[in-house]
Amino acid sequence: MTTPTPPHRPPSPWPGSRHETEHRWQLDGVRTLDDVVAALRTLTAELRAAAAAGWSLAEPMRKGHLLATRPSRRQRASAPDVPSAPAGAPPRLHWRVRLVDEPPVTGDDVLDLRAAARTPVLAWAGGAPAQVGGPPVRPGLLAELAPQVSAADLGPRRWGVAPARVGPGADLVADGSALYVHAVEDGALVRTVEGLTFRHAADRAATLPDAAAAYERLARAAEAMAAAGGRLAAVDDGLVHVGYGVTAAGRR
Numbered sequence: 001m002t003t004p005t006p007p008h009r010p011p012s013p014w015p016g017s018r019h020e021t022e023h024r025w026q027l028d029g030v031r032t033l034d035d036v037v038a039a040l041r042t043l044t045a046e047l048r049a050a051a052a053a054g055w056s057l058a059e060p061m062r063k064g065h066l067l068a069t070r071p072s073r074r075q076r077a078s079a080p081d082v083p084s085a086p087a088g089a090p091p092r093l094h095w096r097v098r099l100v101d102e103p104p105v106t107g108d109d110v111l112d113l114r115a116a117a118r119t120p121v122l123a124w125a126g127g128a129p130a131q132v133g134g135p136p137v138r139p140g141l142l143a144e145l146a147p148q149v150s151a152a153d154l155g156p157r158r159w160g161v162a163p164a165r166v167g168p169g170a171d172l173v174a175d176g177s178a179l180y181v182h183a184v185e186d187g188a189l190v191r192t193v194e195g196l197t198f199r200h201a202a203d204r205a206a207t208l209p210d211a212a213a214a215y216e217r218l219a220r221a222a223e224a225m226a227a228a229g230g231r232l233a234a235v236d237d238g239l240v241h242v243g244y245g246v247t248a249a250g251r252r
Helices: 033-052 073-078 141-145 208-227
Strands: 018-022 065-069 098-100 121-125 128-133 159-163 170-174 182-185 188-191 193-197 230-236 239-244
Touching: 033 208, 033 230, 128 141, 141 170, 159 188, 193 208, 208 230, 208 239
Parallel strands: 098 170
Antiparallel strands: 018 065, 121 128, 121 159, 159 170, 182 188, 193 239, 230 239
16 A cells, blocks of 8 residues: 655645734834835735745734634645645735815915916816816726715815825815924925835735735835835834935924
């Protein structure tokens, strides 16, 4: 009688049959966006290796919490075959508009939409946010904003649109607001500080390959931010702060 040869699996990055961790503080020691990208790519490779070694998520990821299991050694040895892990697809991105209306004090830079000709301008009109000035916003933005803001939120004021430097998000900044994390450059309202949400990057991922794809997407976003002139400002509780040319205080 011959003994069946156990199916070949790649080495596992985790011991045992149960692995639990939280992706939240792993970026605390990074110094540059290149370090962020490297750490995310290492994490991506770890998750893909775990999937190839037979691990699977026991529950969808939430707030960086990962709970994975794999069959026992006996179960793995008796498995008829070893299906390859799928490539994975990151969960759909959800972004939330940020409304900025900061009362200025002496010395603050203030948004004057009359002097920001390259800034799209929105206001509440006809029961929904509508564009009332400036260059066209990207397709679909008004439809994405409609369920997020109300007449009470926007009031009778005009709001400048500051699109994300990387990704689909946008801020609405009230005319006359102080500019602390925004600036007007060549007539365009831009963000001077952005964030990468490492802790929530893989929220709703149902498989390890999906989680790996989510962190790979975050790595690409960090690369794009660096290419756009971003620099690492700080890492705090799973949130990576990226600055662009102007400090968070609004002064060069």
